Amino acid sequence: MSAARPVALVSGASRGLGLAVAEHLLDNGWSVAAFSRSRTEELDKALDRRPDTFSWVRADVVADDMRRTVALLEERTGPxxxxxxxxxxxxxxxxxxxxxxxIDELFAANLIGPTRLAQACARRMAGRGSGVILNISSINALRGFRGVAPYSAAKAGLDGLTRSLARELGPAGIRVNSLVPGYFETAMTSQVTDQNRDRIKRRTPLGRLGTVDEIVRVAAFLISQESAFITGQTITVDGGLTS
Ligand SMILES: NC(=O)c1ccc[n+]([C@@H]2O[C@H](COP(=O)([O-])OP(=O)(O)OC[C@H]3O[C@@H](n4cnc5c(N)ncnc54)[C@H](OP(=O)(O)O)[C@@H]3O)[C@@H](O)[C@H]2O)c1
Structure with a gap:
């Protein structure tokens, strides 16, 4: 990692987990480069608080050229x-x-776009001989649930990408892992019905949904030097739901 301030690129940082990860890293001495399709009030506040260390551009992981987006962000934050x-x-x-x-949209947003983004970053990291890629997967990749088949397949694809990239990029000094969250409270889970929410809680040994903060802490560990010998893994954080 860079000697001075390490730099993380967080895709989808306008709200939810992405913004929470970005804020955690900014609070802990990182610079953060981020993109999403839209701005939110909470993103604007975070950008105002840290004009020197938090950079954001509008970009769509599906429609935009990820090589250009990564190059643009690196111009602002450094490698x-x-x-x-x-x-x-x-x-x-x-x-x-x-x-x-x-079906096409779900695969594009959850697998194809993230694969292109990983490649755009990995090419630059490989040139420098170090880097970390953390793919945010889902327990839907590990277990079957009704009503989410294309999403589940795309996330399972992301876990496959993680394992192959870990093998291919390890010799170039790049670690690649998947963080596999169970259900936690964000805009995404606000569409889960009360009935399904109760069912999830009943099936979760810890008896509740997770908090964003509980996922952020594991993400922070997986990108830090504390996990320097972990690569190619899918790390599940789900209150025991898939146990
Ligand atoms: N919440 C859960 O319970 C849960 C469980 C397991 C896994 N996950 C995974 O965790 C990650 C974050 O989820 P979340 O709950 O924080 O979701 P969220 O609140 O809906 O946030 C999703 C973020 O992704 C961005 N995004 C979506 N499509 C995009 C695109 N085409 N290009 C660029 N940015 C895009 C959104 O911004 P714009 O809309 O402005 O583009 C937003 O910033 C996702 O990968 C999700 O699948 C979530």
């Missing part, structure tokens, strides 16, 4: 040490009625 590949989209619908367009 990116860590990618938190976080942007993702959930849409719940039974498989039999899901349109082909929706």
């Amino acid at each position: 990116i040490d860590v990618l938190v590949n976080n942007a993702g989209v959930l849409h719940q619908e039974l498989f039999l009625t899901t349109s082909e367009q929706r």
